[in-house]
Amino acid sequence: MRQVTTVTGNAIPLNRADVDTDQIIPKQFLKRIERSGFGEFAFFDWRKDPDFITNDPRYKGAPIMLAQQNFGCGSSREHAVWAIEDMGVTAIIAPSFGDIFRVNCSKVGLVTVELPHEDVNYLISRMEELPQTQIVVDVASQTVSVTGTDWKRQFAIDPFVKHRLLNGLDDIGLTLQHIDVIAEFEATRSTLKPATTAAFADTVKTP
Numbered sequence: 001m002r003q004v005t006t007v008t009g010n011a012i013p014l015n016r017a018d019v020d021t022d023q024i025i026p027k028q029f030l031k032r033i034e035r036s037g038f039g040e041f042a043f044f045d046w047r048k049d050p051d052f053i054t055n056d057p058r059y060k061g062a063p064i065m066l067a068q069q070n071f072g073c074g075s076s077r078e079h080a081v082w083a084i085e086d087m088g089v090t091a092i093i094a095p096s097f098g099d100i101f102r103v104n105c106s107k108v109g110l111v112t113v114e115l116p117h118e119d120v121n122y123l124i125s126r127m128e129e130l131p132q133t134q135i136v137v138d139v140a141s142q143t144v145s146v147t148g149t150d151w152k153r154q155f156a157i158d159p160f161v162k163h164r165l166l167n168g169l170d171d172i173g174l175t176l177q178h179i180d181v182i183a184e185f186e187a188t189r190s191t192l193k194p195a196t197t198a199a200f201a202d203t204v205k206t207p
Contacts, residue, residue, distance in 0.1 A: 001109045003168030007091040007137040008147075011064035013127040014053055019067060020074030021101060025083040038079055039086030054087075058131040066124050067094040069117070072101025081105050091137040093144065095120055106161045107170055113137060113144060113155045122151075139165050 029041045046052045053059065065084065071094040072080060081104045084092070091111040102112050115123075126133050126146065134147040139162060145152040163169070169177070 001107075001164070001168050001170035001173060004090060004109050004111055004165045005139055007063050007111060007139075008134060009061075009063040010059065010131060010133055011066045011093070011123065011127050011135050012053055012059045012062045012089070013124040014065055014067045015124050015128075017068035018070045018073055021072060021077050021080035021098070022074050024072070024080040025077065030077065030079055032079075035082050036086060038083035039088070042083040042087050056131075061088050063088060063090045064135050064137065065089045065092045066120060066127060067092060068120065069095040071097050072105075073098035076100040076104075078104050081108055081110055085110050093120060093123065093135075093137070106158075106164060109165060109168065109170075111137060111139060111165060113157075115144065115153055115155060119144075119153050 023046065024043060025038055025041060026044050029038065029044070032038070043052065043054055047055060049055075071092065080101060085108055089110070091113060092105070093113045093115055095117050096114060097105075097112050105112050123135065123144075123146070127135075136143075136145045136147060138145070139157070142155050142157055142162075143152055144155060164174070167173075175182075
C-alpha cells in the first residue's frame with residue numbers, strides 16, 4: 001500500500017447523496033480477476049450522460065473527490081474502492097460514508113475525510129465555480145485547507161487508520177512488522193505438522 005501523508009490538487013464535485021457501491025461499479029464488471037483496471041468502469045451508467053461530472057475534462061486526474069452524505073453505502077464490494085482508486089483519486093471528502101466502504105478504503109490507502117455538510121457544500125460550490133482550486137488534505141495534521149485562502153478545517157481519523165496511511169501499511173505490511181516472531185515460531189513448530197518454512201521464506205523475500 002502506498003504511503004499517504006498529504007493529498008493536494010483539485011477535486012471532482014460529485015454533488016450527490018447516497019451514492020452506493022452498485023452505482024460506483026456495476027455488477028457486470030465484478031467478474032474481473034485483477035484488482036486493477038476498474039477505473040474506466042467507475043460510475044459506468046452515469047457516465048453515459050455527457051454532462052456527468054467525471055466527463056468534464058476540467059476535473060480529469062483530480063486526486064480528490066467531493067460527495068454528499070452516505071457515500072459508498074450499499075453492498076460490501078471492494079471493487080468500488082478499487083474503481084475510485086484506479087481513477088486516480090486518493091482522498092474522498094463527504095459528510096458521512098458507508099461503514100464497510102470506509103473500512104475497505106483504509107486497506108488500500110484511500111483517505112476518507114468526514115466534514116460537516118456546510119463545509120462540503122462550500123468546497124463543492126467553490127470547485128464548481130473555480131475548477132482549478134487546489135485543496136490540501138493533510139493526514140498528519142488532520143486538516144483540509146484551500147490554498148490561497150485562510151479556510152481550514154480539522155477532521156477526525158481513527159489513530160490506527162492514520163498509522164496505516166502514514167506508514168503505507170496494508171494487512172500484509174502489518175503482519176510483516178512481526179516477521180521476527182513469525183520466523184521464530186516457524187523454526188520451533190512441531191515437525192508433525194506440514195512444513196511451511198520454504199513457503200514462508202519465499203514470502204519474506206518477496207519485495
